[in-house]
Each structure stands twice: as structure tokens, then as C-alpha cells.
Amino acid sequence: MKIYQEKISFDDVCVSPDFMGKTIGANSHGQLGQGILSEQSILPQNVNLSRCSLRPEDIRKIVGGAGHTLILDTDGRIYSCGLNDKGQTGNDNTEQRNVLTFEKIHALEHKIVIDVCCGWDSSAALTRDGELYVWGSNRYGQLGLDHIVFPTISQPHKISIGEKIRCISMGLRHTAIVTENREVYICGANNRGQLGLINPKTMKPYILLDTFTKVPELILRENIENVACGQYHTVIMAKNQKDIYNIHVFGDNKHGQLGFCPKTFSEMRLWQPICIPLPDIQLDMPIQIHAGWSHINILNNGIIFSWGRNDYGQLGHLLSNSRNEISIKEELYHIKHIPRIVQLSAGSEHNVALTDDGAILCWGWNEHGNCGNGNTENVLKPEFLSISSNSAGVLVGAGTGHSFAVIKDIS
Numbered sequence: 079m080k081i082y083q084e085k086i087s088f089d090d091v092c093v094s095p096d097f098m099g100k101t102i103g104a105n106s107h108g109q110l111g112q113g114i115l116s117e118q119s120i121l122p123q124n125v126n127l128s129r130c131s132l133r134p135e136d137i138r139k140i141v142g143g144a145g146h147t148l149i150l151d152t153d154g155r156i157y158s159c160g161l162n163d164k165g166q167t168g169n170d171n172t173e174q175r176n177v178l179t180f181e182k183i184h185a186l187e188h189k190i191v192i193d194v195c196c197g198w199d200s201s202a203a204l205t206r207d208g209e210l211y212v213w214g215s216n217r218y219g220q221l222g223l224d225h226i227v228f229p230t231i232s233q234p235h236k237i238s239i240g241e242k243i244r245c246i247s248m249g250l251r252h253t254a255i256v257t258e259n260r261e262v263y264i265c266g267a268n269n270r271g272q273l274g275l276i277n278p279k280t281m282k283p284y285i286l287l288d289t290f291t292k293v294p295e296l297i298l299r300e301n302i303e304n305v306a307c308g309q310y311h312t313v314i315m316a317k318n319q320k321d322i323y324n325i326h327v328f329g330d331n332k333h334g335q336l337g338f339c340p341k342t343f344s345e346m347r348l349w350q351p352i353c354i355p356l357p358d359i360q361l362d363m364p365i366q367i368h369a370g371w372s373h374i375n376i377l378n379n380g381i382i383f384s385w386g387r388n389d390y391g392q393l394g395h396l397l398s399n400s401r402n403e404i405s406i407k408e409e410l411y412h413i414k415h416i417p418r419i420v421q422l423s424a425g426s427e428h429n430v431a432l433t434d435d436g437a438i439l440c441w442g443w444n445e446h447g448n449c450g451n452g453n454t455e456n457v458l459k460p461e462f463l464s465i466s467s468n469s470a471g472v473l474v475g476a477g478t479g480h481s482f483a484v485i486k487d488i489s
Contacts, residue, residue: 096487097134097472099125103448103480107145108178109160110480115176120447120454122463122483126179132157134484142425142477143196143214149180154190156183156203164199165232166214172232185233186211196477197248203234208242208258211235218251219288220266239263239290249307250371254314255290260302262314263290270310271349274328283349293351300324309371309426311335314351323361326351333372333387356383368424370442375429380418382431384411390427391458392442416460425476430483431460436470438463438483446479 100122101110108115113126125134132151139150145161157180158167165172168183190206200214200221211234212221219225222237242258252266252273264273268284274293277284293314300316303323307313311329313336318324327336328348337354340346356376366377373386373393384393394413417433428442428449439460440449449457465471468489475482 098469098485098487099127099134099137100483100485101125101147101480102450102482103477104145104446105480107161108176109142109145109147109477111147111159111178111180113179115178118446118448118454120450121452122450125482129179130157130182132180132182135486137473137484139194140473140475140482140484141194141196141423142475142480142482143201144198144478146177146196146199146201146214147180147477147480147482148194148196148201150191150194150203154192154206156186156191156194157181158183158201161199164215164230166196166199166201168201168213168233170233172230183234193246195246195248197253198250198478200248200251200253202246202248202253204243204246208244210237210239210243210246210255212237212253215251216288218267219286220248220251220253221288222253222265222290223288225286225288237290245304247305247307247369249312249369250309252307252312253290254305254307254312256302256305262293262302262305264293264312265290270330271347272307272310272312272329274312274349274351276349303365304367306367306369306374308335308369308374310347311369311372313367313369313374315365315367322355323365324353324355325367326353328352330372335369335372335374335386337374337385366422368422368429370424370429371426373424373427375422375424377419377422380420380434382413382416382419382422384413387427390443390456392427392429394429394441394460396458413460421474423474423476423481425481426478428457428476428479428481430474430476430481432471432474436465436472436486436488438465438471438474440481443479448476448479448481450481 102122105116111125136151146166149157159177159180191203193204203211213231245256254264265287300318304315314326328351361378368375376383419431421432431439441457441460472486473484
């Protein structure tokens with residue numbers, strides 16, 4: 079397969095004269111925000127913003143869970159749509175099972191939000207003041223609340239751990255945060271070691287934790303920069319006293335997503351963190367780390383380094399038929415023959431990237447058309463989505479099985 083196949087054009091109908099919001103992929107719960115329910119959209123369609131004052135040019139970030147989507151704008155306001163059976167859209171009306179168009183989350187309209195993230199059916203927001211708000215499903219304690227008392231939360235609820243928070247991430251059913259003091263706290267399901275914690279009383283792994291709990295001091299000797307949660311694993315980026323970057327990993331390693339080959343390791347999972355040095359690469363700030371369900375991407379200086387599962391093409395590399403994963407202990411790959419990347423977003427098993435000249439690339443799992451190339455075959459190497467010659471992409475995002483883009487008219 080060639081790297082760049084035949085280009086599929088975006089719909090030329092604009093939401094506004096200068097900017098367009100576009101969505102692709104699964105839409106069985108209205109998570110594309112198009113105002114309709116449909117099985118999927120295999121070509122990009124316009125976002126319906128008729129029920130809110132949000133303008134596409136003000137979008138700062140777009141993220142999605144299994145069936146819901148969050149948008150963060152430049153004023154720190156959040157808008158949501160999609161499946162709401164667990165309150166994951168945050169609109170406090172679980173009787174409205176599917177929210178088909180984006181609506182503002184009014185409970186946070188007086189807060190300035192700087193980041194948002196989604197789990198499978200839960201959501202979280204971080205404010206400028208370092209406050210954490212959570213909502214949606216809490217069945218596994220992933221919101222940091224008693225899962226018996228609060229199985230679901232239908233509107234944002236403030237979580238306090240006694241200090242400010244600097245970054246957040248959600249996996250399938252677990253949540254991790256980094257505090258202002260560069261400490262890592264984590265909660266939720268622990269069925270495959272994704273919390274990195276052992277119960278000190280029993281010396282056995284927790285089944286779940288519904289209170290944010292600090293990860294052991296082992297990794298806190300370094301300067302914690304960021305954290306990313308996959309389906310059943312967690313990756314922490316840290317810098318040591320010699321300014322060398324390392325990652326600390328724990329959880330499921332079935333596909334090598336922790337950085338070492340599962341076939342040569344006696345366990346398929348790690349219950350406590352270990353350090354995996356990044357080999358033979360010089361990383362410069364800033365560093366973005368993105369976790370899919372079972373693969374990892376690092377974006378640094380315009381280059382994407384990746385490892386983990388690859389049977390859907392989620393690493394952007396063509397491997398031999400006998401290999402479905404890459405570990406950084408074998409060789410740390412970077413995606414070659416693509417332009418410089420300025421923004422990256424990982425879905426469950428697919429990726430969306432924005433180049434420095436406004437082009438958009440997609441690759442990986444494509445069962446719902448979430449790579450936007452007009453079919454549902456997996457995309458094994460990055461493919462361009464073309465836009466008209468007088469337009470350029472300015473932002474991309476991804477949910478579990480859906481994708482987003484903001485397009486600007488530059489004519």
C-alpha cells in the first residue's frame with residue numbers, strides 16, 4: 079500500500095464563512111454532534127452548533143469517549159453531546175439518553191477550564207486554578223468517589239486531594255492526575271495492574287480504588303512531566319536530575335504497550351511501576367504523550383515515536399505478518415515519510431494528526447469510518463484527508479471510534 083492513497087475531499091458546506099467543524103466515525107449515540115443518530119459517518123460531516131453559542135474558530139480541544147464527546151473552547155467553557163445514560167455529557171438530565179447536538183455544560187460556566195478528558199463513559203475537567211471536576215460513570219471508582227454511594231454522577235463534581243492539579247488523563251475505567259508538586263495520584267479499576275498499586279495490608283493488588291491514591295515514591299524522585307492512560311495501562315513521562323527523559327509504566331502488556339516484548343517477559347502485566355529508558359533519541363520540550371487502548375505515541379519536535387499493538391495499523395508502520403506489536407526494548411520506531419506534525423490525538427486504536435502546513439493524516443482502526451477515507455478498511459499507514467486548496471486544518475481530535483477536525487478558509 080502506498081503511504082498516500084487517493085484523497086477524499088471534505089464536504090464544502092461551511093458552518094461559518096471562515097471555519098468548519100467536522101466529525102467522522104461512529105455516531106450511534108449522536109457523539110458526532112450532527113443532530114442525528116446514525117450507525118456511522120465514513121466521510122466528514124458538519125458539526126451542528128445550533129443549540130449553543132460555540133464558534134468553530136474558538137475550539138481549543140475535542141475529545142471523546144465510547145459514545146460521547148467534549149469540546150473545550152478558548153474561554154474555558156465545555157460543550158458536550160452523545161450518550162448520556164451515565165451522565166457522561168454532564169447536562170444533569172440522564173432521562174435524555176442521547177444528546178444529538180453540542181450543549182454547554184452550565185455547571186462549569188463560571189469556571190475557566192484548561193483541559194478535558196474522557197474515559198469510556200466518564201469525563202473530567204481541569205480548571206485554571208488546579209481544580210478537578212468529574213462526572214459520568216463511577217462504577218469502578220474512576221471518579222475518585224465511593225462507587226457504592228455514587229455509581230454515576232450526572233453533573234460535574236469537584237474532587238479535592240489537598241493540592242492543585244496540573245494534568246489529568248482517563249483510561250477505559252481508571253483516572254490519573256499529576257499534582258502541582260509533581261506527585262501522581264490514581265483511582266479506578268485495577269484488574270490488569272493499571273493503578274500501579276499493591277495493597278500494603280495484603281500485599282496483593284487492589285481490585286479497584288475509589289479514592290485517589292498516590293503512586294509509590296519510587297518514581298517521584300524524578301520530575302514528573304505528564305501521564306497518559308490507556309485501556310488497561312498507564313504511562314508516566316519523567317525527567318531525571320541529568321535532564322534525561324524516562325517513562326514509568328504499569329498495567330497490561332499483552333501487546334507490548336509497556337515498552338517490552340510480552341513474548342520474552344514472564345508476565346503479561348505489571349502491578350507496580352518500572353522505568354523504561356527511551357533509547358537512542360534526544361527529546362526536547364515540549365513532549366506530548368498519547369495513549370490509545372494498547373499503543374503509545376510520543377510527539378516531539380514534529381516526529382511521532384510509537385510502540386505497542388499494530389494489527390490495525392495503529393503504529394503507522396507496515397510490519398511482517400508474524401509481528402503485531404513493537405516494543406521500545408527492540409527498537410523505537412518513528413513514523414517516516416510524513417510532514418512535520420504539530421498536533422496528535424489517539425482514539426482507541428486509531429490516530430489523527432495535524433501537520434505544520436494544515437494537512438490532516440489518519441491511520442489505524444477504521445471499522446466505523448473513523449479515518450474518514452470513505453470506507454471501513456483499516457488504514458495501515460498514514461493517509462491524507464484532503465481539503466480544498468483554499469482551506470487548512472487548525473485542530474484535530476479523537477474519541478474511541480470517532481474523529482474531529484476544525485478547518486479554516488485561508489482564501
